[in-house]
Each structure stands twice: as C-alpha cells, then as structure tokens.
Amino acid sequence: MVDLIDLVQTLTTPHPLDRYLELVRPTLTVRQMRAEITHVRRSVPGSVTLTLRPTRQWRGHAAGQYVQIGVVIDGVRHTRCYSPVNPEGRRDRHIQLTVKAHPGGLVSQYLHENAVPGMVVDLSPAAGVFRLPEVRPDRVVLISGGSGITPVLSMMRTLADEGYPGELTFLHYARSPEAVPHRAELEAIAERNPRFRIELRYPEQGGGPFDYDELERVAPWFAEAQTYVCGPPPLMDAVRKVYEAEELADRLHSEEFTLSTTPVEADEVHGSTRFSASGARAENTGTSLLEQAEAAGLTPEYGCRMGICFSCTAVRRSGCTRNLRTGETDSDPDQPIQLCVSAAVGDVDIEI
Amino acid sequence: MTILTETKDGPLVLTPDQVEELGKALDELRDRVVADLGERDREYIYSIIKAQRGFEIAGRGMMYLGFLPPVWLAAVAALSVSKILDNMEIGHNVMHGQYDWMREPGLNSREFEWDTVCPADQWKHSHNYMHHTYTNIHGMDRDIGYGILRMDEGQKWNPYYLGNPLWAFLLMVFFEWGVMLHDAEAENIIQGKRKWSDLKPLVKGWWRKAGRQALKDYVVFPALTGPLFLSTLAGNAAANLVRNVWAYSIIFCGHFPSGVQTFTEEETAEETRGEWYVRQMLGSANISGGKLFHIMSGNLSHQIEHHLFPDIPANRYPEIAPEVRALCEKYGLPYHTGPLSKQIGDVWLKIFKLALPPRFTKNPSSAGVIVMRQRKATEVGV
Numbered sequence: 001m002v003d004l005i006d007l008v009q010t011l012t013t014p015h016p017l018d019r020y021l022e023l024v025r026p027t028l029t030v031r032q033m034r035a036e037i038t039h040v041r042r043s044v045p046g047s048v049t050l051t052l053r054p055t056r057q058w059r060g061h062a063a064g065q066y067v068q069i070g071v072v073i074d075g076v077r078h079t080r081c082y083s084p085v086n087p088e089g090r091r092d093r094h095i096q097l098t099v100k101a102h103p104g105g106l107v108s109q110y111l112h113e114n115a116v117p118g119m120v121v122d123l124s125p126a127a128g129v130f131r132l133p134e135v136r137p138d139r140v141v142l143i144s145g146g147s148g149i150t151p152v153l154s155m156m157r158t159l160a161d162e163g164y165p166g167e168l169t170f171l172h173y174a175r176s177p178e179a180v181p182h183r184a185e186l187e188a189i190a191e192r193n194p195r196f197r198i199e200l201r202y203p204e205q206g207g208g209p210f211d212y213d214e215l216e217r218v219a220p221w222f223a224e225a226q227t228y229v230c231g232p233p234p235l236m237d238a239v240r241k242v243y244e245a246e247e248l249a250d251r252l253h254s255e256e257f258t259l260s261t262t263p264v265e266a267d268e269v270h271g272s273t274r275f276s277a278s279g280a281r282a283e284n285t286g287t288s289l290l291e292q293a294e295a296a297g298l299t300p301e302y303g304c305r306m307g308i309c310f311s312c313t314a315v316r317r318s319g320c321t322r323n324l325r326t327g328e329t330d331s332d333p334d335q336p337i338q339l340c341v342s343a344a345v346g347d348v349d350i351e352i
Numbered sequence: 353m354t355i356l357t358e359t360k361d362g363p364l365v366l367t368p369d370q371v372e373e374l375g376k377a378l379d380e381l382r383d384r385v386v387a388d389l390g391e392r393d394r395e396y397i398y399s400i401i402k403a404q405r406g407f408e409i410a411g412r413g414m415m416y417l418g419f420l421p422p423v424w425l426a427a428v429a430a431l432s433v434s435k436i437l438d439n440m441e442i443g444h445n446v447m448h449g450q451y452d453w454m455r456e457p458g459l460n461s462r463e464f465e466w467d468t469v470c471p472a473d474q475w476k477h478s479h480n481y482m483h484h485t486y487t488n489i490h491g492m493d494r495d496i497g498y499g500i501l502r503m504d505e506g507q508k509w510n511p512y513y514l515g516n517p518l519w520a521f522l523l524m525v526f527f528e529w530g531v532m533l534h535d536a537e538a539e540n541i542i543q544g545k546r547k548w549s550d551l552k553p554l555v556k557g558w559w560r561k562a563g564r565q566a567l568k569d570y571v572v573f574p575a576l577t578g579p580l581f582l583s584t585l586a587g588n589a590a591a592n593l594v595r596n597v598w599a600y601s602i603i604f605c606g607h608f609p610s611g612v613q614t615f616t617e618e619e620t621a622e623e624t625r626g627e628w629y630v631r632q633m634l635g636s637a638n639i640s641g642g643k644l645f646h647i648m649s650g651n652l653s654h655q656i657e658h659h660l661f662p663d664i665p666a667n668r669y670p671e672i673a674p675e676v677r678a679l680c681e682k683y684g685l686p687y688h689t690g691p692l693s694k695q696i697g698d699v700w701l702k703i704f705k706l707a708l709p710p711r712f713t714k715n716p717s718s719a720g721v722i723v724m725r726q727r728k729a730t731e732v733g734v
C-alpha cells in the first residue's frame with residue numbers, strides 16, 4: 001500500500017498526494033488523518049459533546065490519552081488537545097469529545113457555537129502517558145475537576161465495559177450538578193457497577209474543597225490504589241500535597257490541565273527562555289529571541305534579521321511570544337515563529 | 353543622513369525626517385493589512401490551487417490524445433498554465449511565508465516545494481534572503497545579472513559581455529536550471545572566491561529535486577502514455593519551456609527596466625528602516641495589466657509592493673498599490689510602471705546596450721533616477 005502511494009506520489013511530485021485528494025474530499029487523504037463530526041450534542045450549558053468518525057489511519061486511544069483537533073477559524077488553523085471521553089477499544093472506531101467553552105477559549109468557543117455534523121477536522125493520533133496500565137490495578141481512585149473529567153471518565157467507562165472486578169472511586173468537583181457533563185452516563189455506571197463509588201462535589205454551593213479527610217471518606221483504601229487526577233491547578237496541587245505527605249507520590253498520576261491564556265503583561269520583561277533542542281537557557285532581556293539565542297552561545301540559522309526572509313523560523317513549543325513588528329502576542333503551542341522579530345513574554349520554550 | 357533623488361526636474365531632497373515619516377506610513381499600511389488577513393485570503397489561495405490542479409490534470413490527461421495536434425497544443429497550454437501558477441502565484445508567494453499565518457502544513461514556507469528543478473531551501477536562501485534583503489546592491493544582490501549577465505552600468509565591462517544577448521537568451525530558455533544553479537555562485541567558483549567543496553550539499557539537493565522533476569516529466573508521464581511517449585515528452589518539455597520564458601520575462605521586468613536604481617554597499621551601509629523602504633521602491637518596477645495578468649505573473653507585476661512587503665499575501669498587492677503610489681507621489685519618488693511590452697522592451701534594450709563597452713553607450717537615452725545616500729547633504733553640493 002505504502003509503495004503504491006509512493007509510486008503515485010512520483011506523479012504528483014513535488015506535492016504530496018494528499019494535497020490533491022483533499023481538494024476532492026477532505027477525508028479522502030491517504031497520509032494525513034482527519035475526522036468527520038457525526039453527532040453534536042449540547043446538553044450541558046456551556047459545553048458540547050462531539051462524536052467523530054476518524055479516517056482509516058486512526059489506531060484508537062488508551063483511556064486517559066488525548067488527541068489534537070485542528071479547526072479553521074477565520075482562515076487560520078488552530079489546534080487544541082482534548083481527551084476522548086469514550087471507553088477505549090471500541091469496535092465502532094468513533095471518538096467522543098466533550099468540549100467546554102472556556103471564556104476566551106478560541107477553539108472551544110468556536111466548536112461550541114459552530115460544530116455541526118459533516119464538519120471535518122484535523123486529528124492527530126492519540127498520545128500521552130496519562131493512561132491506565134495494560135494490567136489493571138486492583139484499586140483505582142479517579143479525581144477530576146471541571147472539564148478535567150474527560151480523561152478519567154474514559155478510564156472509568158473502560159473499566160466498566162471490561163467488568164472491572166476491583167474497587168473504584170470517582171471523585172469529581174464541579175460548579176453545580178447541571179455543569180457535570182455525562183451525568184446520566186455516570187448514574188448508569190453507578191447503577192450497573194456496585195463496586196464503583198461515584199461522588200460529585202460542588203464546593204461553590206457548600207461542601208469544602210479537596211482534602212485528606214475527603215479522600216479518607218470516599219476511598220479509605222487509597223494507599224493501595226493507583227490514583228489518576230486531572231483538573232485545574234488548585235485541585236491538582238491539593239491532591240499532590242496529600243499524596244506527598246503520605247509518601248504515595250509514585251502512586252499518583254496526573255495530567256496537566258492548562259488553559260492557554262496570556263497571563264502576563266506583554267511588555268514586561270521577565271521569565272526565561274529554554275532552547276529545548278540544545279538544552280541552553282537564557283534569561284529574558286527583552287531583545288529578540290534570535291539575539292537571546294546568540295547571547296546564549298547558540299548559532300541559529302538567520303538571514304535578513306528584519307523579518308522578511310523567514311530563514312530564522314523555529315518552532316515555539318510552549319509559552320507566549322510577542323511579534324515585535326505587529327505587537328501581537330500568541331501562545332498556541334508548537335507554532336513556527338520568526339526568531340528575529342519575536343520576543344519572549346514570560347517563560348518560553350523554543351526548539352533550536 | 354539624507355537621501356537625494358535626482359529626477360528629470362532636478363534633484364529631489366528627502367530629509368531624514370521625511371524618510372522616517374514615509375517608513376512609518378508604510379509600516380502602518382503593513383499593520384493594517386496583516387490585521388485584516390483571514391478567510392478571504394484563504395479562499396483566494398485555495399481557489400488558485402484548485403485552478404492549478406485542474407489545469408495540471410487536464411494537461412496530463414489531454415496528452416493521451418496528443419496524436420491530434422490541436423489537443424496536443426491544448427495539453428501544452430494547460431500544463432504551462434499549471435506550472436506558471438504553481439511557480440509564481442503559489443510557490444513563490446508561499447515560500448515567502450505569505451501564507452504561514454494560516455498554519456496549513458501544505459502552505460507553509462518551511463515545507464513547501466514547487467514544480468521546478470530548484471530545491472525550495474536553496475531558492476529561499478538566494479531569493480528571500482540575499483535578493484530581498486540586499487535588493488539591487490552591487491556585489492550583494494546576485495539577481496543583478498544572475499552572475500552571468502551585465503545588467504547595470506555599475507558592472508565593469510569586459511569582452512565576455514559581448515555575448516550578453518546570447519547569455520540572456522539561454523538563461524531565458526533554461527531559466528529553471530539557471531535558478532537552480534543560482535545559489536552555487538558559479539562565477540565565484542571560477543574566480544576562485546568559492547571552493548568546489550562548498551557545492552557538495554547543493555549538489556545533493558539538486559540531485560534529489562531535479563532528479564524527481566525530470567523523472568516525472570521526461571520518463572514517467574511519457575511512459576504512461578505508451579505509444580505516445582515522444583509526443584508526451586515533447587509536450588512536457590514545451591510546457592516547461594513556456595513557463596521558463598514567462599517567468600524569466602516577468603522577473604526581469606521587476607528590476608531592470610530603465611529608470612530603476614541600483615546601489616553600492618557604501619550607500620546602503622547602516623540603513624534605517626525608512627531608507628530600506630526607499631531603496632525597495634527605487635529598485636523595483638511594476639507591470640500594468642488586468643487581473644488575470646497579475647495572477648499569471650504571481651503578482652510580481654506588483655514588484656514594488658512585493659518588495660516593500662514580501663510576506664504579505666500577493667492578492668493584497670493590487671489593493672494596496674494605489675496607496676503606495678500615492679505615497680510615492682507625496683514624496684516625489686518615482687513609481688516605475690508600464691505595460692509588459694514596454695517593460696520587456698526596456699529590459700532587452702538594456703541587455704543589448706550593456707553588451708557594449710561604456711564608451712559606446714554614453715548618455716543613456718532615458719534619464720534615470722539617481723539616488724545618492726551621503727552622510728551629509730553638503731557633500732554633494734546642496
């Protein structure tokens with residue numbers, strides 16, 4: 001198959017075959033994976049649940065992993081990570097995503113407002129080490145907050161599907177009962193699996209935040225369990241503290257859950273830049289990233305040093321940068337930027 | 353620092369403040385366009401890509417009926433249009449980073465390859481960096497004469513240049529190969545200024561890129577038409593030739609018509625941003641024409657706008673051209689433009705004229721614009 005594609009690609013050289021096929025139908029690609037939205041459900045206010053049918057390159061996901069979705073908004077392709085909420089290993093090769101529309105979240109807002117069946121999005125293979133081990137642990141604690149529910153829900157559904165014989169506690173923090181996505185599904189799981197304990201908490205409506213006593217109450221055996229946590233930073237910190245105090249840090253698995261916002265003043269000079277491909281590091285001096293890299297002893301490729309030739313383009317893995325020509329800031333991960341006309345805003349990771 | 357521009361009506365003096373003002377106005381124009389980029393530009397480039405793919409498939413398909421002369425001609429025409437669109441309105445512009453903001457893997461300047469024998473990375477070095485940074489500076493911008501022609505009085509004459517028209521003709525016919533060899537700086541190697549071993553990485557790229565191109569056009573597609581092998585081979589070669597002649601003509605009209613200015617390294621040392629803009633305007637020339645013509649030239653017919661803003665999507669050049677022109681008028685700067693016939697005539701006239709030693713070509717017929725950048729205006733007697 002691959003050889004045949006290579007052969008056909010000789011004919012379309014220098015363009016990849018997909019650049020022709022996608023013009024016929026966006027899901028016809030041979031190499032690039034895409035997915036078509038087949039169902040859209042907006043049952044919880046402020047969030048939308050999408051069912052996607054990936055193209056044939058899809059190899060499935062392990063419960064807890066995430067995928068990247070790419071959508072075009074006003075001409076620009078934006079990519080974001082989401083964890084499928086459906087159990088792993090299903091035959092029908094669909095993925096289900098629950099997307100909460102964050103205030104200021106470009107992609108989540110867009111999907112919430114515009115997703116319709118038939119829409120085609122980019123899809124990356126499932127990735128991430130936050131996942132259930134092949135040999136399932138005897139006891140499992142799942143803790144989540146807000147939209148951090150998605151990867152752990154996938155874990156719980158997977159275990160439920162498998163007829164998991166062990167003990168499981170699921171502790172979820174939300175603003176209100178209405179804000180809990182898939183509540184009906186949770187109730188159904190609880191009904192069918194007497195060994196599953198499902199606890200919902202609403203700190204804003206009374207009921208305290210996560211602490212040791214709470215954990216002790218809902219999972220007194222937590223010391224023997226594997227614990228998976230995903231949610232906003234305060235929740236993650238609280239959980240981590242308890243597990244560290246109990247010297248159980250190695251039994252705790254977490255997924256960073258960050259909102260991509262620009263938290264700092266664009267003109268303020270602080271933070272440090274990591275040049276991840278070379279391991280160098282530089283304090284932010286407010287100059288262009290090209291100059292910073294050179295000051296740190298690196299020799300990145302460059303040409304005009306004035307933003308016209310694109311010789312200095314490098315990938316910004318994470319963090320926020322400011323375009324010195326337009327003043328625009330941008331913090332989308334894994335984006336190519338021109339080093340000679342970009343400055344760091346806070347901590348940045350550049351792959352050179 | 354003062355820029356002096358000698359116009360037909362006498363010297364034009366731009367004060368440093370005026371140059372700065374002009375630069376600011378152009379920066380603002382740029383910001384406005386950049387802030388407005390969006391869906392419209394995406395639709396535009398994809399409509400061009402669809403058209404190009406359509407012409408390509410039509411051209412390749414019609415070669416199967418190549419035994420009918422009119423169909424063969426139509427096939428060549430379709431394939432030529434496809435290659436011209438691919439190279440000019442798509443390839444050249446995408447590789448300038450004009451569509452990088454779209455974040456499409458297929459339209460990213462770092463990954464894009466075009467339907468010509470020159471590897472994209474080499475071209476980006478000689479063109480995006482060398483030519484666009486050092487536009488029309490002697491000894492820096494290797495597009496002045498492409499290392500084989502005498503295209504400017506500033507290049508010292510020697511008997512080799514008697515062949516100027518012939519060299520130019522050959523460059524035109526084999527343009528894609530000339531572009532490929534451009535980054536090798538062959539003349540510097542002959543003069544010993546560059547080592548043969550410097551070529552190694554370049555040759556690897558040529559082999560990879562040109563090999564595949566030749567395989568496709570001269571072996572695989574002809575073979576696929578079976579008994580029509582030779583007819584298809586000839587058709588593909590003809591399409592490449594048409595593209596070469598067209599690309600060469602448009603590109604030479606961008607910087608070499610009469611009146612366009614060249615510069616020395618001393619003149620342009622420590623340039624300010626405003627001065628850089630002025631140099632781009634004085635060093636470029638437009639070609640007037642209709643919408644279709646602009647598209648087929650990759651909007652290099654708006655060479656002036658392209659040189660001011662090489663990374664702005666090309667479909668925006670016609671829109672901003674009136675504003676650029678108005679700015680030129682405001683500051684008394686020339687805005688070189690004219691129909692293709694005039695510009696190309698100018699270019700060939702220059703090619704012939706500069707073949708001769710300078711004493712035969714004194715008093716150039718059209719009084720050009722002379723730019724003098726001096727540290728102090730008094731040094732040139734104002």
Ligand code: FES
Nearest residue numbers: 303304305310340
């Ligand atoms: S060095 Fe030319 S764009 Fe950065």
